[in-house]
Amino acid sequence: MKKVRVTTTILAMAFMSLTAMSCKDGKTDDAAMPMSNEMYVESTTENADEMAMNTNQSSNAKQVIADYMILKEALIATDKDAAAKAGNQMVITLKGFEYGTYTAEEQKELKDIITDAVEHAEHIGKSEMDHQREHFKTLSKDMLDMVAITGADGKMYKMSCPMYDGGSAWLSMEKEVKNPYYGSKMMSCGKMEKEIN
Amino acid sequence: MSYVLTSYILRELSMKILKIVALILLVAFIAIQFFPIELNQSDTVPKTDFLLVNNVPESIQKKLEVSCYDCHSNNTHYPWYSKIQPTAWFLEDHIKEGKAELNFNEWNDYSDRRKNSKLKSIINQIKDEEMPLESYTYIHGNAIFSADEKKEMIQFMEQLRNSL
Numbered sequence: 001m002k003k004v005r006v007t008t009t010i011l012a013m014a015f016m017s018l019t020a021m022s023c024k025d026g027k028t029d030d031a032a033m034p035m036s037n038e039m040y041v042e043s044t045t046e047n048a049d050e051m052a053m054n055t056n057q058s059s060n061a062k063q064v065i066a067d068y069m070i071l072k073e074a075l076i077a078t079d080k081d082a083a084a085k086a087g088n089q090m091v092i093t094l095k096g097f098e099y100g101t102y103t104a105e106e107q108k109e110l111k112d113i114i115t116d117a118v119e120h121a122e123h124i125g126k127s128e129m130d131h132q133r134e135h136f137k138t139l140s141k142d143m144l145d146m147v148a149i150t151g152a153d154g155k156m157y158k159m160s161c162p163m164y165d166g167g168s169a170w171l172s173m174e175k176e177v178k179n180p181y182y183g184s185k186m187m188s189c190g191k192m193e194k195e196i197n
Numbered sequence: 198m199s200y201v202l203t204s205y206i207l208r209e210l211s212m213k214i215l216k217i218v219a220l221i222l223l224v225a226f227i228a229i230q231f232f233p234i235e236l237n238q239s240d241t242v243p244k245t246d247f248l249l250v251n252n253v254p255e256s257i258q259k260k261l262e263v264s265c266y267d268c269h270s271n272n273t274h275y276p277w278y279s280k281i282q283p284t285a286w287f288l289e290d291h292i293k294e295g296k297a298e299l300n301f302n303e304w305n306d307y308s309d310r311r312k313n314s315k316l317k318s319i320i321n322q323i324k325d326e327e328m329p330l331e332s333y334t335y336i337h338g339n340a341i342f343s344a345d346e347k348k349e350m351i352q353f354m355e356q357l358r359n360s361l
Contacts, residue, residue: 112308112310112311113310115308115311116308116310116311116314119311119314120314131321134317134321138313138314138317142310
């Protein structure tokens with residue numbers, strides 16, 4: 001009886017290690033996952049291409065800013081889930097950014113800005129409200145620098161809140177102060193600093 | 198009579214099932230040891246390393262190496278149990294994520310903009326005691342920041358950030 005048991009155990013172990021090896025092959029399938037993500041990004045890039053053909057060269061930046069504004073609204077409303085969603089959407093748009101039409105120097109600067117912005121947007125996608133706002137501050141700086149190169153499609157305003165983290169800026173489509181760093185706690189804290197065209 | 202018999206059979210049966218489950222678990226535990234582990238280890242420290250490109254006081258350097266470098270550099274000091282599955286997988290994921298977020302070995306490859314972002318995050322994470330992770334300090338007791346160490350580290354990182 002004991003002999004049978006030992007044999008069964010050995011057989012089972014042999015079977016398991018075989019399965020383990022075939023699982024290893026399965027693991028390479030998993031590794032293909034990020035690739036399918038890349039493909040997704042690529043397809044959005046293609047969309048961006050089409051958009052660029054139809055409209056002007058700053059349509060890319062325009063889409064980034066549009067996503068940023070949705071994020072800003074979510075922070076004004078102190079809505080963590082909406083902010084996370086907007087952050088994740090922004091990651092996709094940023095990753096699909098088309099650099100083709102800019103000079104080499106501008107491309108370098110833009111790539112730097114966008115790499116940084118992607119990281120902040122990613123964090124906003126998975127963080128609590130206070131962290132989302134911390135990252136929003138740096139993301140806003142990135143957006144201001146981006147707009148300085150790409151130009152803004154239409155009128156925008158640089159707003160600032162002197163209270164949050166030693167003074168923090170954000171971008172807005174309207175002059176009226178609606179504070180994304182504090183929301184309803186201090187909705188009208190801050191001022192319109194300058195107009196961006 | 199039949200009740201006694203049923204309960205006897207049930208008990209026997211559940212013992213049998215328990216034995217089978219235990220055996221399966223044991224076999225599975227042995228089997229997963231055959232999975233290859235990708236160790237995060239490197240003999241060389243690149244020229245871009247944080248400690249090489251910055252003027253870092255010894256106390257800060259030591260703290261960074263003890264508390265941060267295991268997951269935020271290309272070289273992890275593995276304790277023996279970390280080579281046993283499933284612990285190794287758990288660690289592998291953490292190290293991968295940690296390095297993607299911040300790799301001190303590649304510090305000088307970051308642009309000033311990204312250095313600024315990284316420093317801001319380092320400062321906030323230490324301030325809020327979110328780093329080092331609890332799952333790490335649970336085993337690495339010396340990785341914990343004392344109040345003084347915290348203050349010193351934050352001060353250093355803020356100074357570095359201002360000098361960018």
